[in-house]
Amino acid sequence: MALAAAGRVLLQAGSRLGRREVVDGARRFANKRVEVEADEAAGIAVMKLKNPPVNSLSLEFLTEFLISLEKLENNKNFRGVILTSERPGVFSAGLDLMEMYGRNPAHYAEYWRAVQELWLRLYLSNMILVCAINGTSPAGGCLMALTCDHRIMADNPKYTIGLNESQLGIVAPFWFKDNFVNTVGYRTAEHALQLGLLFPPAEALKLGIVDEVVPEDQVHSKAQSVMAQWMAIPDHSRQLTKNMMRKAMADNLIKQREADIQNFVSFISRDSIQKSLHTYLEKLKQKKG
Numbered sequence: 001m002a003l004a005a006a007g008r009v010l011l012q013a014g015s016r017l018g019r020r021e022v023v024d025g026a027r028r029f030a031n032k033r034v035e036v037e038a039d040e041a042a043g044i045a046v047m048k049l050k051n052p053p054v055n056s057l058s059l060e061f062l063t064e065f066l067i068s069l070e071k072l073e074n075n076k077n078f079r080g081v082i083l084t085s086e087r088p089g090v091f092s093a094g095l096d097l098m099e100m101y102g103r104n105p106a107h108y109a110e111y112w113r114a115v116q117e118l119w120l121r122l123y124l125s126n127m128i129l130v131c132a133i134n135g136t137s138p139a140g141g142c143l144m145a146l147t148c149d150h151r152i153m154a155d156n157p158k159y160t161i162g163l164n165e166s167q168l169g170i171v172a173p174f175w176f177k178d179n180f181v182n183t184v185g186y187r188t189a190e191h192a193l194q195l196g197l198l199f200p201p202a203e204a205l206k207l208g209i210v211d212e213v214v215p216e217d218q219v220h221s222k223a224q225s226v227m228a229q230w231m232a233i234p235d236h237s238r239q240l241t242k243n244m245m246r247k248a249m250a251d252n253l254i255k256q257r258e259a260d261i262q263n264f265v266s267f268i269s270r271d272s273i274q275k276s277l278h279t280y281l282e283k284l285k286q287k288k289g
């Protein structure tokens with residue numbers, strides 16, 4: 001119920017933004033920040049994150065992504081989605097820092113609701129989600145990958161993945177933490193979360209953050225072959241199993257969604273947190289010069 005209502009809000013937001021679909025033969029649709037290659041006959045879509053320069057999860061991106069995902073969810077012919085970046089090198093730089101810095105409480109609340117919605121929609125999706133991680137994927141980018149059923153990462157030691165929030169002076173919320181704990185186990189999560197560690201592919205594989213590491217040029221073919229394996233399982237049994245494994249954790253957020261938004265707004269509005277974000281943004285800028 002809450003999910004459906006939030007979805008409607010996002011769809012309305014989408015039409016307010018005046019997004020127009022570009023339909024190319026009925027197989028591709030794209031908006032500005034998400035490109036979807038939809039093979040209806042095969043039942044598989046590839047969703048490419050396309051929000052330059054670093055695929056940060058801005059409010060506009062989240063809105064467009066959720067609209068595209070909903071279109072696929074609503075078409076029963078689609079059973080599987082491969083998530084990847086249109087820009088190899090960066091899968092996603094995570095939440096958009098500019099949405100969390102120097103804005104007003106109403107904006108923070110709107111943004112956080114959209115972040116929650118992204119997680120809930122992906123985490124509870126009935127479709128098979130395979131993540132083709134073709135670049136670096138910190139924080140919110142890692143979270144997006146963690147919602148998927150199977151993760152394949154490009155074998156490039158320059159790429160890292162993990163929840164690095166504490167390095168920014170912020171804290172991974174409980175549902176980020178729960179998703180991570182359920183993936184890697186309590187001790188590894190406790191250690192990695194406190195230090196805000198980012199792991200190169202080989203280490204991420206060892207810890208179970210990703211399921212496979214393959215040469216960079218094979219990430220997409222591997223994702224297709226993994227998808228074929230998953231598609232061989234009857235939907236009803238796979239979906240019921242997925243729901244059994246995930247529902248309790250998602251319900252935990254759903255039942256305290258409003259409180260979580262309020263927590264986020266008061267946390268992110270603190271002067272000390274704004275200062276930390278400022279320092280981190282400056283560091284990112286200096287890296288260039």
Ligand SMILES: CCCCCCCC/C=C\CC(=O)SCCNC(=O)CCNC(=O)[C@H](O)C(C)(C)COP(=O)(O)OP(=O)(O)OC[C@H]1O[C@@H](n2cnc3c(N)ncnc32)[C@H](O)[C@@H]1OP(=O)(O)O
Pocket residue numbers: 053054056090092093094095096097098136138139140141164165168170171172173263264267268281284285287288
């Ligand atoms: C009680 C509850 C409390 C809840 C608290 C809040 C919880 C928040 C949870 C999750 C948080 C996040 O997801 S925070 C985001 C974390 N992300 C990062 O730390 C990544 C930062 N970025 C990088 O490390 C690098 O940009 C990169 C490795 C991803 C890519 O490097 P590259 O060299 O290719 O690009 P640049 O670094 O030059 O960046 C280009 C350009 O993009 C800007 N940028 C980068 N990342 C972000 C971002 N996440 N949001 C917004 N903007 C970003 C960067 O500043 C550059 O901008 P300019 O060109 O203007 O300088």
